[in-house]
Structures are given as structure tokens and as C-alpha cells.
Amino acid sequence: xxxxxxxxxxxxxxxxxxxxxxxxxxxxxxxxxxxxxxxxxxxxxxxxxxxxxxxxxxxxxxxxxxxxxxxxxxxxxxxxxxxxxxxxxxxxxxxxxxxxxxxxxxxxxxxxxxxxxxxxxxxxxxxxxxxxxxxxxxxxxxxxxxxxxxxxxxxxxxxxxxxxxxxxxxxxxxxxxxxxxxxxxxxxxxxxxxxxxxxxxxxxxxxxxxxxxxxxxxxxxxxxxxxxxxx
Amino acid sequence: xxxxxxxxxxxxxxxxxxxxxxxxxxxxxxxxxxxxxxxxxxxxxxxxxxxxxxxxxxxxxxxxxxxxxxxxxxxxxxxxxxxxxxxxxxxxxxxxxxxxxxxxxxxxxxxxxxxxxxxxxxxxxxxxxxxxxxxxxxxxxxxxxxxxxxxxxxxxxxxxxxxxxxxxxxxxxxxxxxxxxxxxxxxxxxxxxxxxxxxxxxxxxxxxxxxxxxxxxxxxxxxxxxxxxxxxxxxxxxxxxxxxxxxxxxxxxxxxxxxxxxxxxxxxxxxxxxxxxxxxxxxxxxxxxxxxxxxxxxxxxxxxxxx
Numbered sequence: 001x002x003x004x005x006x007x008x009x010x011x012x013x014x015x016x017x018x019x020x021x022x023x024x025x026x027x028x029x030x031x032x033x034x035x036x037x038x039x040x041x042x043x044x045x046x047x048x049x050x051x052x053x054x055x056x057x058x059x060x061x062x063x064x065x066x067x068x069x070x071x072x073x074x075x076x077x078x079x080x081x082x083x084x085x086x087x088x089x090x091x092x093x094x095x096x097x098x099x100x101x102x103x104x105x106x107x108x109x110x111x112x113x114x115x116x117x118x119x120x121x122x123x124x125x126x127x128x129x130x131x132x133x134x135x136x137x138x139x140x141x142x143x144x145x146x147x148x149x150x151x152x153x154x155x156x157x158x159x160x161x162x163x164x165x166x167x168x169x170x171x172x173x174x175x176x177x178x179x180x181x182x183x184x185x186x187x188x189x190x191x192x193x194x195x196x197x198x199x200x201x202x203x204x205x206x207x208x209x210x211x212x213x214x215x216x217x218x219x220x221x222x223x224x225x226x227x228x229x230x231x
Numbered sequence: 232x233x234x235x236x237x238x239x240x241x242x243x244x245x246x247x248x249x250x251x252x253x254x255x256x257x258x259x260x261x262x263x264x265x266x267x268x269x270x271x272x273x274x275x276x277x278x279x280x281x282x283x284x285x286x287x288x289x290x291x292x293x294x295x296x297x298x299x300x301x302x303x304x305x306x307x308x309x310x311x312x313x314x315x316x317x318x319x320x321x322x323x324x325x326x327x328x329x330x331x332x333x334x335x336x337x338x339x340x341x342x343x344x345x346x347x348x349x350x351x352x353x354x355x356x357x358x359x360x361x362x363x364x365x366x367x368x369x370x371x372x373x374x375x376x377x378x379x380x381x382x383x384x385x386x387x388x389x390x391x392x393x394x395x396x397x398x399x400x401x402x403x404x405x406x407x408x409x410x411x412x413x414x415x416x417x418x419x420x421x422x423x424x425x426x427x428x429x430x431x432x433x434x435x436x437x438x439x440x441x442x443x444x445x446x447x448x449x450x451x452x453x454x455x456x457x458x459x460x461x462x463x464x465x466x467x468x469x470x471x472x473x474x475x476x477x478x479x480x481x482x483x484x485x486x487x488x489x490x491x492x493x494x495x496x497x498x499x500x501x502x503x504x505x506x507x508x509x510x511x512x513x514x515x516x517x518x519x520x521x522x523x524x525x526x527x528x529x530x531x532x533x534x535x536x537x538x
Contacts (some may be wrong), residue, residue, distance in 0.1 A: 007334055011320060084318045091282050092335040093308030225301050229284040 004094065004102035012076050017110065021068065025118040028060050029125050036135035049138045054123060054148040061118045062159040063191040069111040069163030070183030074176040076103050077167065077220075081174050087229050096224045104164065104217050112160040119152045158206035162186055164213035167220055233260045233296075235384055235416045236281065240290035243276050243440075250276050252440040253290070258384075258418055263410050265431030265448075266420035267527055273440040274420045275315055278388050281418070282312050295383070308336055311382035313390055317373025321362035325353055325372050328361060329379055338380040347379040350405060366393035374402065378409065385409065387419040391426060399426065406430050428523040436530050443534050451526050459492040459499055462514040463506075466490060472509045477502060488514075 032053075039046035047053035077100070080086040089099050130136050165186050170179030190206060236258040243251040251273040258264045268274050279285040281292055283299060292299040294306045319328045329344045348354050351371040356364075364372065370393045377385055387406075391399050407430060409415045421427050427434060428448070435445045463469050466484050473479050473492065481494035492502070503516055 003334075007331065011323070011331060013322075083321075085320060087284055087314065088318060088332075089335070090284055091307055091310075091312060093304045093306075093337065094335060095302075095304055226286060228286055229279075 001098060001102055001105075004098060005106055008076060008103055008106055014106075014110075017068070017072060021065070021114045021118065024064050024068070025061075025121055028057070028064065028118065029122045029129075031060070032057065032122065032126055033129055033133075036129075037133065040133070040135055045135070045137060047136050050136055050140050050144050051148065053126060053136055054144075054152070057122050057126065058119055058148075058152050058155055059191045061115055061122065062155060063187045065111050065114045065118070066159055066163050066187050066191075067180065067183045068114065069107050069160070070166040070170075070180045072107050072110060073164070073167050073170060074179040076106065078170045078174055078176060078179055081171075082176070090229055097221050100221050100224055104167075104220075107163060108160045111163045112156055115156040115159055116153065119156065123148070155206065158210040159190075161210035161213035162190065162206070164217045165209065168216040171220060234258065234293075235260045235295060236418065237293040238277070238281075238290065239293070241277065241280065241287055241292060242289040243273075243280060243285065244288040250440050251280070254437070254440075254442045256435055256442055257445065258416060259433075260416055261410065261414050262432040263406065263417045263419060263430050265427035265434040266418060266437065267422075267424065267427060267434055268420075268437035269531075270422065272437045274437060275388055276440075277437070278312070278314055278386055278418070278420065281386060282310065282314060283307060284314070308380075309382055310384045310386060311377035311380060312386035312388075313373045313377050314386070314388045316366075316392070317369050317376070319361040319369065319372065322360060324358050324360055325364070325375075326357040328372070329376055332376050333379060336380045343379050343381070347375040350378070351375040352401070367395060367398060370394055371398070374405070378415075381413065381415070383416060385415050385417045385419075387417065389421055390419065391421065391423065403430050424522070424524045424527055434523070436527060438531055438534055441534075444530050448523075451523060454526070457495070458519060459495070459502065459516065460519050461490045461492065461502070461506075461516045462488055463490070463511055464488060464514070465511055468509070469506060469511045472506055472511055473502070476505055476509065 036046045047056070080089065090096055092099075127140060163183070163186075166179045166182040169182035170176070172178075186209070190209065234257050236256070238254050238256045241251060241254040241256070242249060254273075254277060256277070266274055266277070276285060280287050281294070281299075283301075283303065286301060294303075295309060297303065297306060299306065320331065323331065325348065326344055329347065333339065333344065345354070345357075348357050351374055353368065353371055353375060356368070361369065361372065370390065374387075374390060377387065391402055394402065403426065406417055406419065410417055419427070419430065431448055433445065433447045434451070436443045461469065466487055466489075469490055470482070470484055473482055473490070477497055479492060479494045479497060482490055482492040484490050499516060499518060503513060506513055
């Protein structure tokens, strides 16, 4: 299984995605600073508390990497069907299910790691930024940090499985654009809202969406062994 | 001789239509089996089923003595295949594609990649990305990939498409060498009959999803002996001369103007001389041998009449 994952990463040059994730984290950080400074220059406050700031960070990060997950799915799963290279893979003396599972594990792990890493980096960077620019009136306490860490962790977990939902739409049409558009739908559902409220804060919603992602992955894996590979 | 590949009543139905119907095919160890049939006859579908890409609706496939099921993965490691046109990871190099293939196949001979690239004449472009390859080069690389792991059974679906005449000859020699020197069993399909004729030991003819005949090339040649074809306006008289003066009985009058003499015990010039001597005007006379093409068309026609 690890070998299969390594081969997949080799094949699709995962380095590019890691670079992309770094760029995304910089963009998010820059956007955040711009927002805070712009509000400050008008004499208002963008983030009254650190909890607000972290929530915005978390939402932006999750939104970004759910779409990232979709591009990854489009390339390493849908792309193989589209380019017919799946016929090669399925002629190898390797269990078909394992092949698909290893691909999906890469997607989930990458999304999770990217969200957690970017959350931490952007939060820390924002904290440092605040030390100099004083954009958040509140002082950071260890209570806020641990509370945020837990919620970010849980959200990251839910988001990584949610990231599999586009697989369903993408596989039906074998289309890259459908995959990515459907991920935008997921993002709209869980990452939009006012400062105080988003659908993601109703705990049942991220949990059930994550469950849906798992079910979709299961369905994709279940049939693959008996299915004909289309000509 | 052991049978490497056997199908029993193999059938595949798509949307209520039998694309492949009750095919019983036998490929013996070490032979080159030519798989013939017009476009859409079901060749590729049969080959896809053998490669476990498409699952049979009914019937079974036996590979190396084992029944092929959805969960048969081990036998796939003993085969190499090109099905339809070869696909690659375009953004990897030629050598990169082969390396990946070897990893998945669990084959770890470092020299094998260089050797197979050498064999197909792609040695100088091994570090070029496949997306920059021409169709002929891809076809060569596909063959390199199919043989790199030294499989016991090679499945080649139209492997010479896109090759130039030099390439076709080159690959004919490669296939023969693989079969003779390494004992690799080859199942090769093509609609270019002349090519199959030159490489195959045995052929199977498929049409409309049914295997019409399975026969050795030796038998084909035997059944399709050469003959002398004679064209004349006076067939009746010519036939009389052939039968009574030349004392040849194995000949056939075809239509009003031509006679085929299968008995080759008399020289062509003797026949000509005798006929002229008896005042039979000859328009043309020549020795002919019927080819696999004629045989193939004959089998196809026979099937049409009986269908």
C-alpha cells in the first residue's frame, strides 16, 4: 500500500502540489493582513477577538484545500480514466481496490496535512503580524489557543473527507471541470456565512458531509473489481 | 504441447447484443497465434477479456491452467499486452514510463529497460517526454513496455499500426525472435493479413463475435496449394485437351474463360505447347498461389452462407 502511494506520488509529481499549498498559504496570510490593515485605517476593527481571526483563517484555509483536493482527485483519479491509463493500472498484478484506495488516501492525507500545516503557519504568522501592527484588541490567551487548536483539528479532519465528495460528480462525467465545480459547491456550503455563523458551525453538518465523502469513496472502491474498463 | 490460454464458450454481451459469442480458443505454449477478423469482429473485446479489463458475460478463460476471475491478479504479472493504441503517462519520459511499469509489475532487473529500448530502437530518446513522441514511436515504446518484464504470454492488439514498412519488418523479426529464443507465447491480432501470414504459426478467424476457424498456417498452405491459371475463350476444348492429351484430372473450369490446374506434374511450357498444338488460343497462362487473404475471405464467405 505504501509502495503504491509512493508510485502514485512519483507519477504525478506531488512536489508541485506542495509548492502550490505554500503559495496558497502566503496568499491567505497576505489577504488577512490586508483586511486587518484596511479596516484599521478606517478606524474600525476587522477582528475584535483572536477567536474571530482564527475562525476566518480556518475557513479560508479549509475552503482553499477542499478545492485543492478536487484538483488532486481530478488528476490522479479522473485523469487516469480520462487518459485511459487506468487500463494499464488494471492490468498490473495489483488489486484494483488497493490502487484506488491508495489514490484516495493520498488525497485525504494531503488535504488534512495541508490544512493543519497552513492553519498553524498562518495563525502564527498572523500573531506575529499582530504584535507589530496591533490589529486585534484582545490579548492571546492559552485558553483561546487550545480551544482553536481542537476546533481547527476537527474541522481539518471533516474537511479532508468532505474533499472526496467531488469524486462522485467527477466520476459520473469523467470531467475535470465537473470535479472542481462540485468542490466549489461544497466550499459554498460549509465556508460561507457571516462572521458569527456558518453552516459549518452546526456540528451535524460537517460530520454528515464528511460521512458522505466516505460513503462516496466506498462506492467508488466497491464496484471497481468487477467493473469493465470502458473502451 | 501445453495450452497457455484457453477460452470456453466465452461470451460478452453489451446492451443485449453479443459482441463475442461462444468463443473456444486455444493458444499453445510457444506459438505465435494470429487473430484475424474484420473491424468490429470482437478481436479487441476478446483480448480485453483475457487481460482481465473486461469481464465475460458467460463462459470462462483459463490462463496458465488457472481459471481467470475478477480477483486473479497474479497471472497478470505473467503477461504483457498492448490493447488498441498504447497509452502512457505523457509527462514522464520514455524510460520513466518503463520504470514505473516495472515497479508495478514487481520486476526489478535494472538492465531490462535499456535492453528493451535498445530492441525497439528507442535508445537515443529514452529521456524524452512521451508527449513529444510520434504515433510510431509510441507504438514502439508500447511494445518495449509489453516485453520489458519478459512475460510468458504477450498480447498484441494491432501492434504494427502506425509503423512504417521498415518498422513493420523490424517488428516481425522481433516477434519471431521473442517466440523462438525466449519461448514467449504471442497472441497477435491484425487486419493486415500479409503480416500475420509471415509470423503466425496458427491462426484463429473471428467474425461477428464468433470464432469461425482455428487452423495452423501449415494447413492453410496445404489447403491452398498453388495452381496454374489458364485463360482462354474456348474452355471446352481446352478442358478436353488437358484431360485427354495431357492426362491431368485435377483441374477446374471457372466460368467461361478460365481453368485452374491444380495438378502440377506437368510443366507450364508443356501445357502451353500442347494446347497450341491442338489449336487452342491462349490469352494468358500463369502460376498462382492463393494466399492467406484468399483463405480468410473464403472462410468469411462460408460463414455468411451458413449464417
